[in-house]
Amino acid sequence: MTITSFFKQLVGVGAPSAFVPDEYWEQRHRSYHDSHEAVGHIGLSAEANATQYATKRELILDAVGRYVSTDETPTLLDAGCGIGLLTRHFVDAGFSVVGADFCEIAIERAKAEGGAVEFVVSPLSTLDLDRRFDVVVVVDVLLHVVNEEEWRRTLTALTRHLAPGGVFVILDWFEEDADGLGEHVCPRGADRYQRVLHELNFEVVEHTRFDLEHEGATKDLMVVRRCGS
Numbered sequence: 011m012t013i014t015s016f017f018k019q020l021v022g023v024g025a026p027s028a029f030v031p032d033e034y035w036e037q038r039h040r041s042y043h044d045s046h047e048a049v050g051h052i053g054l055s056a057e058a059n060a061t062q063y064a065t066k067r068e069l070i071l072d073a074v075g076r077y078v079s080t081d082e083t084p085t086l087l088d089a090g091c092g093i094g095l096l097t098r099h100f101v102d103a104g105f106s107v108v109g110a111d112f113c114e115i116a117i118e119r120a121k122a123e124g125g126a127v128e129f130v131v132s133p134l135s136t137l138d139l140d141r142r143f144d145v146v147v148v149v150d151v152l153l154h155v156v157n158e159e160e161w162r163r164t165l166t167a168l169t170r171h172l173a174p175g176g177v178f179v180i181l182d183w184f185e186e187d188a189d190g191l192g193e194h195v196c197p198r199g200a201d202r203y204q205r206v207l208h209e210l211n212f213e214v215v216e217h218t219r220f221d222l223e224h225e226g227a228t229k230d231l232m233v234v235r236r237c238g239s
Contacts, residue, residue: 062222066149067099070179073216073233074145077177080104084144089134089168090151094120097127105145110137135163142173149181156196162206169210169234178212178234183227200230211237 078084083106088097091109093116100107107126111117112133121129130139134151146168155161172178186199204214216233 063095065220065222066181067096069218069220069231070096070147070149070181071100071103073179073218073231074147074177076216077233077235078144085141085173086145086147087139087143087168087171089137089146089148091120091129092116094123094127094129096147096149098123098125100147101126108139108143110134110139135160135167137167137171139171141171142176143171144173144176146172146176146178147181148179150183152180152182153195153197156193161196161198165203165206166210169207169212169236172236174236175239176235177215180230180232180234182230182232184230184232200232203232207234208237213237 080103083104086100086105086107088094088100088107088109091097091111092113094109097107097109097120108128108130109117109120110130110132111120112131114131117129117131120127130137132138134148135155148168152161152164155164169178180203183197184200184203185197186202200214200217207214212234213236214232215235216231218231219228220231221228
């Protein structure tokens, strides 16, 4: 099953008829509690989701490692962290981590796991932590920002949190004009990302496509730096 056909199956399933993102994600977190399905692929088992998260984690850490050394505990912002499935792995990899998500239930569950992570409740489009990070990571989040202006504001807010010389890593599904996927999904093509990032004075230094076996899908990993870095 392709990722497009999967999302088409979800049209009208579990999402309100008048889509309200806060309500959708609160309902989803209440339904799936602490499981991978709360933030992962709801059509897959916990084991399959865990395998896919491990793949994504390794791809992100490999990409970041080409630009940022963990010798001096660099800082990392996990934007849209959900229940923290990746967040603590970033700590284990040597980063000082802040996790941010707009869903209070998700953050409560992330905090309940304990560990040396600061968690913040905030919409990513208005995030303002008054600090900058060596790495900003956003994983399978931006395709769910369905409002175009909010999507642009989110990219603006996240790049604003990047320290000089830092890297912004986007792992998502890049697809333009993918219709009929449901109100909670709005993927965008790589060209549109690049145009908006260029307006913000950022450039793409890596763009890799990879296959996820269990989803039967191809996703994208994009590494972004401030122009001239």
